Amino acid sequence: MEDFELLRRKKRRRKAKLKLFARFGFDVDNCSYPSRLIESTWGEDYDIALYGRLGIYCHNFQKGTNFKFVRWEKYDVISTADVHFYVTLDARDPASDSVFSFQTLLCEDSSSNFPVRWNTLACRIKCDDAVDERWDDKAVDDFYKDAMPKWLSDEELASDNKKYYVVQELELQENDWLHLFTEIAFYSKTNNELTAPPPLEIEKVVVVTTEDTEEGHEKLKAQNAIFYVNYKYNGEYTKWARDHKAVIRKTMDGKPGHMYLEVVTAE
Template sequence: MYDVMLDEANLWFHEYEPPLRRRKIEEAPPSPVEDLYFSDEEDMSPEEREKYRLQVVESCGFDVDFFKHTFNGIMPSGCCPYDTLFAKAGLHCYNLEKGKNLQFKTVVKVNAEIGSLYNSYSTSEVMDPVNNSLHTFQTLVTDAGKMNKARLILVTKICRLKPQVPGIGDANGRWDFDAIDDFYKGDMPDWPPNGACTKGDKLLQFYEVKESELRDNEWISLYAEAALFSEWHSDMSAYTPFEMKKVVVQTKEDVDSSMKLKSSNAIFYMTFKVREGPDCRGIVRKTSDGRTGHMRLEARCWIDK
């Protein structure tokens, strides 16, 4: 099991800011919040501490019981809209890496770790459309707050099917931020002037996604959802599916045009319409350090009245 606190320190070192929002818990934890944060007890007993440690190590934080005196540790939590979005993002990362098309069904449970950053350990039910089989999916995603004009930054660290044997599976949570190209660092881009994103503009490295590609890659709407969520911070189920109007990809990766859509490092410029709602423009910057289960999405959005 990797050191979560060290990973958070690395995020701080790379100038991340803590979330400015406060997470809304929709379901009560197994024990009153007052008991958790304001107990007169100074610490867990040695027996509780060892039990907690083993559960964290063996499950990578996904299957941890409620411990009354776990201050700022991993604990069971209700599922909020952040967790649902993060679970979808983790599954998307897994699908891209594994060449799969697993479909998100529902979040089964969430373990939360709330410190300088918010870590969501979610367990979800997903379906493989090849044979309609159901699977248990686990992902650890960090809400890295706001910075560089991004209104939402989510960082995936673990994306995996739940292993049959405890402690076995892809679980390398430490990011190598130095591996990200400087082109994708710094401030998020502003919305480009009319005509700046043109199809086939090799000089600016823009590629306009074809309508057929939009139909065949429904996951693109997840990026639009992340962009809109960065402004609304609410459940998106009432506003989806979106009508994707135009998507332009910008990437430095030297790949065929048809593969730019799935580049590990790219910037997506999207125009879309919310169901029974306004037209929107969103930018999502997607990056990865090349390690399994690692994807970062930075999002911003403009809502056109």
């Protein structure tokens, strides 16, 4: 009876803690299980920087801003069925050259079949508002819910040039988030060994989306899309010095700060 009561109390405390994190997770200083607060002067952890940069991309995409990542300041980790990272970082607005505090909540649900399954649930200028952690799966088109697609063949690409859009060289330069997506894809296949952004060169990107667009380049602005990326690594590690392929799927459920990014390699 005593063991049952103790277990019930633990469950109660855990439930209360999860509610607390849903509201104040970015600033809860609690080093006991299941969370841990990490603070850094310079923000060296490369994976945390990727989480923060992805959050800034989501905000820029949804709000039309052009914020830039500076460094991450601190993060908190809470482990439930998935792993939630509450990241506080410094961002810069080039329009005013101001630096401010920015928050990203990222849920990681990766596996051997899905090296990257990253779900942003909050991407915002720092505030104390509660986070809406409920992903609305019904709002996402069924086209994006199946297993990750196989690599796009040359025959498929040639069969329907309206369905597929090949990103132009100038667009690769103008849309730096394509390099972020590619960087995340490469990071996933290196068993998280990277400690800094690698020298990658994108050779080709093809975009597929079910959303109606008048011009092919407008597919880059689709909320839901699949990207087929050819790229190569130009760094010093010879074991990675070859051509690489990745299939990247981005979906949104229409809620502010919500985005799902899935990546599989295609070699």
